[in-house]
Amino acid sequence: MRLGAFLLPFFLLAEALRLATTTSVYDSGLLDQLLPPFQKATGIRGEVLAVGTGQALTLAARGDVDAVLVHAPDLEAEAVRQGHLAEGFCLAQNRYLLVGPPKDPARVRETPTLLEALRRIAKTQAPFVSRGDRSGTHLKELALWKEAGVTPAPPWYLESGAGMGQTLVLAAEKGAYTLSDLATYLTVGKKRGLVPLYDRDDPLVLNQYSYYVAPKSPRLGEARRLRAFLASPGATQIVAGLKVEGQSLFQPLRGRCILPVGGSR
Amino acid sequence: MEAAELREIALRSLLVAGAATLLAALPAVPLGLWLALRGGGGAWGRMLLYAGMALPSVVVGLFLYLLLSRSGPLGFLGLLYTPLAMVLAEAILAFPLIAAFVLSGTRARVEEVRLLVRSLGGKEAQVLPTLFWESRRTLAAALAAGFGGAISEVGAATLVGGDIRHHTRVLTTAIVVETRKGELEAALALGMVLLGIALVVTGLLVILERE
Numbered sequence: 001m002r003l004g005a006f007l008l009p010f011f012l013l014a015e016a017l018r019l020a021t022t023t024s025v026y027d028s029g030l031l032d033q034l035l036p037p038f039q040k041a042t043g044i045r046g047e048v049l050a051v052g053t054g055q056a057l058t059l060a061a062r063g064d065v066d067a068v069l070v071h072a073p074d075l076e077a078e079a080v081r082q083g084h085l086a087e088g089f090c091l092a093q094n095r096y097l098l099v100g101p102p103k104d105p106a107r108v109r110e111t112p113t114l115l116e117a118l119r120r121i122a123k124t125q126a127p128f129v130s131r132g133d134r135s136g137t138h139l140k141e142l143a144l145w146k147e148a149g150v151t152p153a154p155p156w157y158l159e160s161g162a163g164m165g166q167t168l169v170l171a172a173e174k175g176a177y178t179l180s181d182l183a184t185y186l187t188v189g190k191k192r193g194l195v196p197l198y199d200r201d202d203p204l205v206l207n208q209y210s211y212y213v214a215p216k217s218p219r220l221g222e223a224r225r226l227r228a229f230l231a232s233p234g235a236t237q238i239v240a241g242l243k244v245e246g247q248s249l250f251q252p253l254r255g256r257c258i259l260p261v262g263g264s265r
Numbered sequence: 266m267e268a269a270e271l272r273e274i275a276l277r278s279l280l281v282a283g284a285a286t287l288l289a290a291l292p293a294v295p296l297g298l299w300l301a302l303r304g305g306g307g308a309w310g311r312m313l314l315y316a317g318m319a320l321p322s323v324v325v326g327l328f329l330y331l332l333l334s335r336s337g338p339l340g341f342l343g344l345l346y347t348p349l350a351m352v353l354a355e356a357i358l359a360f361p362l363i364a365a366f367v368l369s370g371t372r373a374r375v376e377e378v379r380l381l382v383r384s385l386g387g388k389e390a391q392v393l394p395t396l397f398w399e400s401r402r403t404l405a406a407a408l409a410a411g412f413g414g415a416i417s418e419v420g421a422a423t424l425v426g427g428d429i430r431h432h433t434r435v436l437t438t439a440i441v442v443e444t445r446k447g448e449l450e451a452a453l454a455l456g457m458v459l460l461g462i463a464l465v466v467t468g469l470l471v472i473l474e475r476e
Contacts, residue, residue: 016432018346027446032430047429049346050442063335064345165445188447 016045017222020059021069022136023163025209026050028183028249030092031069033238038229044222052163054134060084066217067226071136071181071209073261080261085212089227090257092239092250096140096205097185098198099168100126100177108177108197114205115148117198122148125156127176131167132159136207141179144204168192181207183242183249190244208259209250231255266443266451275458278435281348282416285355286363289411293360294404297367298393301375305368314368317361322354326424329354333425346427351435354421359411366410370403371396405474409467416463436462 106126108117131138164184172192213223300306419437426433443452
């Protein structure tokens with residue numbers, strides 16, 4: 001390793017494009033695949049802060065990041081209205097799964113709909129782990145409980161306050177159910193012995209990842225170049241090519257949103 | 266995780282913790298000696314110093330975060346999420362550790378050293394450097410404590426460093442990421458490297474102490 005190149009960040013400050021993302025796109029390895037070709041093409045180094053969607057939007061509002069990659073359309077619309085985000089680009093989609101222990105104590109496998117499955121978990125008081133961190137997945141989960149007409153509460157409802165991977169590990173340890181994005185389930189949850197109990201094409205479980213630039217960023221130009229790169233065929237190919245055991249983690253959207261998001265596009 | 270990346274992360278951990286220890290030691294060692302010369306700095310001084318040893322690292326991290334964020338008073342420096350910010354956070358945490366170690370290690374020897382300096386015809390101003398020289402062993406222990414605190418730091422390091430790969434990821438934050446991803450073997454390997462570094466560095470300090 002060249003020590004000079006290594007020491008550089010100590011002295012040359014704030015020279016890279018800083019991107020706050022959800023833990024799911026980071027932990028699945030998607031950004032490790034996308035950023036090196038971007039740097040090769042443009043010379044811009046991308047730095048990733050893997051946080052939840054809620055925190056990513058706060059970072060953008062405080063001006064501490066130049067762009068975000070997030071998945072909570074309602075929060076995104078709000079941030080766009082407040083002027084913290086702009087120029088949204090729908091990058092990819094996958095879906096949420098209800099996962100749980102193979103024994104399935106609440107017998108949600110047999111339920112026809114996701115909402116019915118949630119009602120059954122609440123009725124049998126089977127343990128359920130929530131992210132509890134205002135991430136995209138957490139907000140989705142809260143919306144689903146609301147739609148199911150259930151107010152989840154302890155002792156069966158646990159809040160991990162952690163990222164998706166850690167939440168899946170906790171669910172596996174506790175023999176609990178949880179809502180997960182497909183990518184993190186395949187990279188983390190599956191190894192831990194959790195099984196998908198509701199895994200169907202259902203508009204209710206669509207999960208859409210969007211990229212935005214932070215309009216007040218001093219590196220707006222760089223953030224826009226990353227947006228252009230994400231729209232390129234090369235990036236689309238990388239998104240579509242990311243697989244775990246033959247199963248695709250994301251389907252590229254190429255800017256065609258499937259869930260309505262506010263703001264300019 | 267590849268060996269090259271592991272080396273990079275380990276080297277960064279060493280550099281950040283080492284720089285933080287030096288940065289903290291520069292004011293902390295003289296402060297500890299000065300307090301020792303003044304009879305221990307009084308109950309209040311000692312209480313403040315010992316309370317500093319119990320500084321919660323996440324509080325230090327939060328404080329620095331608010332200070333260094335672009336919407337904070339020092340935001341124009343662009344220091345948040347850089348290795349330098351981590352050095353600052355770890356230095357703040359190491360400072361009371363080093364000062365308190367120096368103070369408690371030298372306090373008992375102040376009169377002895379003072380008599381020695383006087384008997385050799387020296388002035389009061391020479392007591393502090395003599396005390397410093399006579400307390401090399403204490404100094405080694407104080408630096409070991411400061412370095413140990415700095416390199417094992419995770420709360421503040423995550424808050425102000427952000428765990429950015431190839432930029433601010435250090436051993437402790439990498440362990441958190443690998444555990445989060447469920448890569449427990451990688452996390453364990455990183456933990457072993459961290460333990461190894463702590464052993465080697467404190468081993469070196471013990472050798473220095475012995476001379």
